[in-house]
Amino acid sequence: MSGMIRSLPALAGLLGAAGVVLAAAASHGGDTHLLGNASLMCLVHAPALIAISALGERNRLVVYPALLLALGTMIFSGDLVSRHFYGSGLFPMAAPTGGMMMIIGWLAFAGVSLLRPKA
Secondary structure, X not given: OHHXXXXXXXXXXXXXXXXXXXXXXXXXXXXXOHHHHHHHHHHHHHHXXXXXXXXXOOOHHHHHHHHHHHHHHHHHHHHHHHHHHHOOOOOOOHHHHHHHHHHHHHHHHHHHHXXXXXX
C-alpha cells in the first residue's frame, strides 16, 4: 500500500499537466464549457492528491479515497474531452459516474480522516 501512496504525487503531476494542456486548448478556440470544466477538475484534484499523499504516511487508509478521486477525475474529464474531440462520451453515463466517484472519494476521505491511525 505504501507504493500506492508514493505513486500519488506522480499521478497528481499527470493530472496537473493535463489540466494545463486542457486550459490552453480551451483558451485557444476550444470549447470552454467542456475543456474548461475538464481542466478545472484536473487542476483542483492534482494538489489534493499531493496533500493526501502527505497524509498517507500517518493514515494509510487515505489511499482508497485518493484512488477514487483520481479515477473519478480521469473518467469525468476524459468523458468531456471525448465529447469535445469525438462528439461522443467514453461510455454511457461516464461523466456522472466519474462525478459520483469524486463525491464518494471526498466523503470517504472525510470519514477516513476522522479515524485514528494505528500507533
